Amino acid sequence: RWSLNGTLIDLGSDYRRHMSGGSLIIRNLDKDQDSGMYQCTAFNTLGSILSRRASIHFAYLDSFKTQSVRSAVNVREGQGVVLLCGAPPHSGELIFAWIFNEYPYSVQQDSRRFISQETGSLYIAKVEPSDVGNYTCVVNNTVTKQKVLSSPTPLVLRSDVEIHCGSLTIMIPLFYRLASTMRPCLIGNMSWNSVPAAKESVVKLECFALGNPVPEISWRRPSGVPFPSKVKMKNSNAVLEIPNFQQEDAGMYECIAENRRGKNAARGRISYHAKPQWLQTITDTARSIEENLFWECKANGKPKPSYSWLKNGEQMVAEVMARVEIENGALSITALNLSDSGMYQCVAENKHGSVYSSAQLMVLASAPSFSRSPLKALLKARSGSEVTLECKPQASPPAISLWKKGNEILLRTERITLLPNGTLKIANVTKQDAASYTCIAKNQFGTASTTGKLLITEPTRITMRPTNMEIIVGESIVLPCQIASDPALDVSFSWAFNGQLIDFQRDDTVSGDLMIRNIQLSHGGKYVCVVDTDVESLSTSAILVVKGSPWWMSPESNFCQLQLISCPPGPPDKVSVEEITDSTAQLSWTPGRDNGSPITGYIVQARTPFTVGWQVIDTAVPEVVNGNMLTATVVGLNAWVEYEFRVVAQNVVGLGEPSPASAKTRTEDA
Ligand SMILES: *[C@@H]1O[C@H](CO)[C@@H](O)[C@H](O)[C@H]1NC(C)=O
Ligand SMILES: *[C@@H]1O[C@H](CO)[C@@H](O)[C@H](O)[C@H]1NC(C)=O
Ligand SMILES: *[C@@H]1O[C@H](CO)[C@@H](O)[C@H](O)[C@H]1NC(C)=O
Ligand SMILES: *[C@@H]1O[C@H](CO)[C@@H](O)[C@H](O)[C@H]1NC(C)=O
Ligand SMILES: *[C@@H]1O[C@H](CO)[C@@H](O)[C@H](O)[C@H]1NC(C)=O
Ligand SMILES: *[C@@H]1O[C@H](CO)[C@@H](O)[C@H](O)[C@H]1NC(C)=O
Ligand SMILES: *[C@@H]1O[C@H](CO)[C@@H](O)[C@H](O)[C@H]1NC(C)=O
Numbered sequence: 001r002w003s004l005n006g007t008l009i010d011l012g013s014d015y016r017r018h019m020s021g022g023s024l025i026i027r028n029l030d031k032d033q034d035s036g037m038y039q040c041t042a043f044n045t046l047g048s049i050l051s052r053r054a055s056i057h058f059a060y061l062d063s064f065k066t067q068s069v070r071s072a073v074n075v076r077e078g079q080g081v082v083l084l085c086g087a088p089p090h091s092g093e094l095i096f097a098w099i100f101n102e103y104p105y106s107v108q109q110d111s112r113r114f115i116s117q118e119t120g121s122l123y124i125a126k127v128e129p130s131d132v133g134n135y136t137c138v139v140n141n142t143v144t145k146q147k148v149l150s151s152p153t154p155l156v157l158r159s160d161v162e163i164h165c166g167s168l169t170i171m172i173p174l175f176y177r178l179a180s181t182m183r184p185c186l187i188g189n190m191s192w193n194s195v196p197a198a199k200e201s202v203v204k205l206e207c208f209a210l211g212n213p214v215p216e217i218s219w220r221r222p223s224g225v226p227f228p229s230k231v232k233m234k235n236s237n238a239v240l241e242i243p244n245f246q247q248e249d250a251g252m253y254e255c256i257a258e259n260r261r262g263k264n265a266a267r268g269r270i271s272y273h274a275k276p277q278w279l280q281t282i283t284d285t286a287r288s289i290e291e292n293l294f295w296e297c298k299a300n301g302k303p304k305p306s307y308s309w310l311k312n313g314e315q316m317v318a319e320v321m322a323r324v325e326i327e328n329g330a331l332s333i334t335a336l337n338l339s340d341s342g343m344y345q346c347v348a349e350n351k352h353g354s355v356y357s358s359a360q361l362m363v364l365a366s367a368p369s370f371s372r373s374p375l376k377a378l379l380k381a382r383s384g385s386e387v388t389l390e391c392k393p394q395a396s397p398p399a400i401s402l403w404k405k406g407n408e409i410l411l412r413t414e415r416i417t418l419l420p421n422g423t424l425k426i427a428n429v430t431k432q433d434a435a436s437y438t439c440i441a442k443n444q445f446g447t448a449s450t451t452g453k454l455l456i457t458e459p460t461r462i463t464m465r466p467t468n469m470e471i472i473v474g475e476s477i478v479l480p481c482q483i484a485s486d487p488a489l490d491v492s493f494s495w496a497f498n499g500q501l502i503d504f505q506r507d508d509t510v511s512g513d514l515m516i517r518n519i520q521l522s523h524g525g526k527y528v529c530v531v532d533t534d535v536e537s538l539s540t541s542a543i544l545v546v547k548g549s550p551w552w553m554s555p556e557s558n559f560c561q562l563q564l565i566s567c568p569p570g571p572p573d574k575v576s577v578e579e580i581t582d583s584t585a586q587l588s589w590t591p592g593r594d595n596g597s598p599i600t601g602y603i604v605q606a607r608t609p610f611t612v613g614w615q616v617i618d619t620a621v622p623e624v625v626n627g628n629m630l631t632a633t634v635v636g637l638n639a640w641v642e643y644e645f646r647v648v649a650q651n652v653v654g655l656g657e658p659s660p661a662s663a664k665t666r667t668e669d670a
């Protein structure tokens with residue numbers, strides 16, 4: 001809906017005006033019917049809000065009244081003169097120009113001649129014989145593009161004349177001609193009392209002086225603050241232009257007109273004005289019936305804005321002794337009732353503009369409901385732990401609640417705590433606490449309840465945990481992690497390596513064992529098995545040390561080969577199976593290089609299609625294979641399985657690289 005001057009516009013039978021998506025479109029504008037103040041109202045079932053106000057003014061420019069020749073202005077050479085334009089009635093910004101004698105000869109502005117865009121007057125600081133002629137003021141309306149011309153004013157030279165400078169009148173007789181210099185005489189409205197300037201506007205100050213010789217104009221700020229670079233001087237300094245006016249540009253300005261006879265100055269103050277801007281606005285609010293509302297809005301602006309409040313587009317007035325209080329930007333309503341629901345607006349206003357902040361007030365009145373926060377149907381808790389049951393119904397006004405265990409009202413005991421917000425806490429739970437729990441909530445509009453069953457589970461234990469280990473590069477291991485838990489619990493396992501969760505890519509939570517094949521140096525570190533159940537979280541960890549060849553033993557740096565340093569032994573070779581039974585195998589091999597430090601022992605590893613890579617295997621004859629031995633009998637083999645064997649030599653420096661694998665050999669059947 002749109003209103004004009006506060007009256008609703010009836011678009012029904014209007015062929016000139018129509019609305020499109022809320023915008024008002026007016027064709028064939030008419031000065032009498034369409035000028036005024038417009039405001040838009042938006043509304044739906046929840047309320048209505050008003051737009052800020054907009055005004056339509058019609059620009060126009062009347063013709064000059066008298067078309068007769070204006071009386072001549074008599075002036076003496078060297079003297080200053082002012083030709084008044086006297087613009088006809090108008091609305092909208094004007095541009096002034098002067099024609100000299102006949103179109104198209106117009107007066108060009110320079111240090112001697114100036115056309116004030118405030119008054120339209122033409123100023124000639126010092127008249128020269130060439131100035132004699134007819135002067136016509138041209139007025140141009142920038143909005144309507146209308147253009148009107150005054151009748152011409154003849155300028156003639158005379159032999160003696162009065163000069164007016166302020167209240168001073170000086171007679172200059174003709175015979176003083178040669179000495180007819182004059183100190184600058186400031187003209188126009190140059191002693192500005194106070195020029196109000198809006199934030200971000202363009203401010204223009206004009207200053208011109210009559211005088212002989214032609215005075216020079218300069219500007220300064222009496223405060224001594226230099227002009228910022230945005231400030232421009234135009235028309236031989238007669239115009240000072242401040243674009244994008246800001247608060248720091250406000251203050252005193254001084255114009256100085258000077259020639260060799262003396263100087264004259266005019267001062268004025270530019271004051272800063274700004275339309276309101278929000279510092280604090282109101283936001284949509286939901287409140288229960290009978291609660292209180294306090295809304296505050298704040299705006300800055302110069303002058304200080306005043307505030308008003310609208311409810312559904314209507315001005316709110318504070319009633320004496322009533323529930324609604326309004327004080328400047330603050331609105332308070334006590335004991336809200338349903339009829340307070342609606343759209344509210346805070347309006348901050350000064351003479352430069354207004355701003356509107358809108359928000360919805362919802363006053364809620366409803367019976368309790370657990371639909372958004374029911375208790376879990378089944379709650380599990382570890383025996384001995386603390387259980388927290390929350391009772392969080394939606395209710396306006398807030399509900400009063402109580403708890404039941406089975407059919408009995410629950411009372412406070414040493415272990416049972418009932419918090420004021422409805423939360424129930426049971427400490428050190430035991431099997432006896434397993435039951436159905438119900439929270440019942442009530443307000444004046446009704447009652448609601450929610451029920452959950454509490455199940456108490458036995459604590460989970462870890463029955464097999466990984467141990468710290470030393471492993472050689474290339475081997476494979478299993479880190480065990482096994483538990484005993486209450487069958488009612490859902491259990492999941494996860495592993496972390498050096499603080500990072502391991503991503504197994506597949507979801508295998510049945511067993512907690514972690515297998516690592518073909519171990520690399522980068523696999524050394526801390527492994528943590530984490531067991532999560534519905535009610536608890538346990539963990540156990542082990543450190544895995546992976547041994548292998550450091551960089552200085554790599555084939556590229558042949559420090560070991562050159563025996564510059566002692567290194568772990570080189571790989572043994574020619575591992576062969578001499579004899580095999582259903583559970584043992586006799587192996588032989590040849591030694592590798594000792595790399596500068598005698599071999600102290602050997603370790604045997606085995607691999608089958610059923611194991612994860614290479615694993616250390618027990619030997620029986622001998623149990624510990626010393627550095628002089630080149631044979632060993634391995635035991636504990638499985639029957640009818642294809643085995644490969646390899647051997648790793650060791651010296652005081654460490655474990656060396658493994659030998660190549662033996663040929664595949666099958667154990668006998670059992
Ligand atoms: C609206 O009010 C203004 C100011 O009072 C008045 O000039 C204008 O004519 C009014 N407009 C109409 C359409 O009545
Ligand atoms: C000024 O106008 C008058 C009357 O129109 C005319 O007689 C006179 O010659 C004009 N003067 C000049 C300098 O054009
Ligand atoms: C009047 O305004 C129009 C449009 O802004 C411009 O073209 C024209 O030159 C102006 N005339 C004068 C005398 O300033
Ligand atoms: C001069 O300024 C005063 C107020 O400061 C104003 O009322 C008056 O109209 C101005 N005169 C001219 C010619 O601009
Ligand atoms: C709400 O309060 C107003 C007075 O502020 C009263 O006129 C109205 O009847 C009340 N409405 C209800 C539903 O209580
Ligand atoms: C819970 O049990 C512990 C030890 O069994 C005891 O120290 C504590 O006081 C108990 N808490 C309550 C609230 O009974
Ligand atoms: C109830 O109060 C307790 C303690 O004051 C707090 O920890 C808990 O979060 C509150 N619960 C709800 C639902 O507000």
